[in-house]
Amino acid sequence: MLKVVIAGGFGVGKTTLVGTVSEIRPLITEESLTIAGQDTDDLTGIGAKTTTTVAMDFGKISLEGLNTEVFLFGTPGQERFWFTWDDLCHGAVGAVVLADTRRLTDSFAAIGYFEQRRTPFVVAVNQFDGALRYSTDEVSDALRLPESVPVLICDARNYASALDVLICLIELRIETQVSRTPGPEAVPAYAADPGDHDGLLDAFLDEHGDWQKWRTWSDETTHAIHEDQTLRVERVHEAPAHETAWTVAGYETPVSDRMWLLTLTGATPAPVLQTLLDSLAEGDAFETAIGSPATEKTVTQATRALTEDGWKHTIDGRWIRWTSPAGDAGVQFDAFAAQSRRHSSLTTWTLWAGPSIEQPAWAIHASPYTPAPMLAHLSEELAHGTGTRQPQAAARERRANLGASPPAIPPAKAGPAASHTQGRHR
Numbered sequence: 001m002l003k004v005v006i007a008g009g010f011g012v013g014k015t016t017l018v019g020t021v022s023e024i025r026p027l028i029t030e031e032s033l034t035i036a037g038q039d040t041d042d043l044t045g046i047g048a049k050t051t052t053t054v055a056m057d058f059g060k061i062s063l064e065g066l067n068t069e070v071f072l073f074g075t076p077g078q079e080r081f082w083f084t085w086d087d088l089c090h091g092a093v094g095a096v097v098l099a100d101t102r103r104l105t106d107s108f109a110a111i112g113y114f115e116q117r118r119t120p121f122v123v124a125v126n127q128f129d130g131a132l133r134y135s136t137d138e139v140s141d142a143l144r145l146p147e148s149v150p151v152l153i154c155d156a157r158n159y160a161s162a163l164d165v166l167i168c169l170i171e172l173r174i175e176t177q178v179s180r181t182p183g184p185e186a187v188p189a190y191a192a193d194p195g196d197h198d199g200l201l202d203a204f205l206d207e208h209g210d211w212q213k214w215r216t217w218s219d220e221t222t223h224a225i226h227e228d229q230t231l232r233v234e235r236v237h238e239a240p241a242h243e244t245a246w247t248v249a250g251y252e253t254p255v256s257d258r259m260w261l262l263t264l265t266g267a268t269p270a271p272v273l274q275t276l277l278d279s280l281a282e283g284d285a286f287e288t289a290i291g292s293p294a295t296e297k298t299v300t301q302a303t304r305a306l307t308e309d310g311w312k313h314t315i316d317g318r319w320i321r322w323t324s325p326a327g328d329a330g331v332q333f334d335a336f337a338a339q340s341r342r343h344s345s346l347t348t349w350t351l352w353a354g355p356s357i358e359q360p361a362w363a364i365h366a367s368p369y370t371p372a373p374m375l376a377h378l379s380e381e382l383a384h385g386t387g388t389r390q391p392q393a394a395a396r397e398r399r400a401n402l403g404a405s406p407p408a409i410p411p412a413k414a415g416p417a418a419s420h421t422q423g424r425h426r
Helices: 014-021 079-089 101-116 136-143 159-178 197-207 270-282 296-308 372-384
Strands: 002-008 027-032 051-063 068-074 094-099 121-126 151-154 185-188 211-215 221-226 231-236 244-251 258-265 312-316 319-323 329-334 349-353 362-366 386-389 422-424
Touching (some): 002 014, 002 079, 002 101, 002 159, 014 027, 014 051, 014 068, 014 094, 051 159, 068 159, 079 101, 094 159, 101 121, 121 136, 136 151, 197 211, 197 221, 197 231, 244 270, 258 270, 270 386, 296 319, 296 329, 296 372, 329 372
Parallel strands (some): 002 068, 002 094, 094 121, 121 151
Antiparallel strands (some): 027 051, 051 068, 151 422, 185 386, 221 231, 244 258, 258 362, 319 329, 329 349, 349 362
16 A cells, blocks of 8 residues: 655646546635635636646555555645645655646745655646646756656546656655665754654663553653652654654642653654753753743853854844854744743744744744753753764756747647656656
């Protein structure tokens, strides 16, 4: 059983392809386009389109030659529905990115998404009636694709043509699995891979008998509680990369209100998470003075390693920031939130890495009374720690540059009667 995602821009033919090859009646979540969406739904080149997918498409096909079933999940194409992609793509073995040469730039988001996640994918150019015809090499060059990404010409309305696209993707997946995978590279701790978060939690509980593990009835969440019941950890096992996967909380007594709160997103690097667990084991979490918010002394203690390592220190009103020399990680302190009342959950500390603090690859958020020694250990790990990361494909600037005229010898016009998919698999 394999899961394949059909992605691409708005109106590119994803629903059509799923419906064409599915051996069961496909699940379609199309709704009519309305006047309310005319400012956000760009219909350039697809003026006849009257409906749009608002959740997902689902279909199934059996590949007898591979003795397996393929489940097809079509993504919504409009930007306002992109928040669903992480869930739809979870567990997928590969993806088909459908492209329309009339709106080629609409393919960039899907291509970048799968490149970033190192998900094998093929690009299939859906030949719409009346659209200019281009060779697969021209499309590949315009999209600046690496040679390892197959590009095919297809007609999403034709069963044989759409099936060839899926077979090409499965073959690519098989080649990717058997090819030699480059070894991991050494990187700063904040840029390391997340690793196995559940494995780190299990190892922590095995090594520290003063912590007990509790499982919720749904098995989606694990709770770990210190024997004095003033420290509690919640782990959400299937949380998406950018959502909260860990919550750590401290209490004055087992029955008091929560004193402090710290959360981590699902993509938090393994070395950073390990540092937090080590800090919990060493007793740092018990060192918060009752009733004492963050002070100049505790802020200095928490960020000393960053200052000593040459991280850029700036003050912008209520925000005090430390940024790595490369600008790809940082710590932010909110002086306003730090003055919040006792037991406040307002984010006072933000530790992050990625393109920016607004769009982090991962983040840790902590409330005003979070123990300074714990934050100091995390800051030291950001400044001096190292980890490993699987090599990633270099990012490419994408600019569609298809000529205004078709090639001298254009491919045959594709239509419902087409029986073959033209392709380039370099």
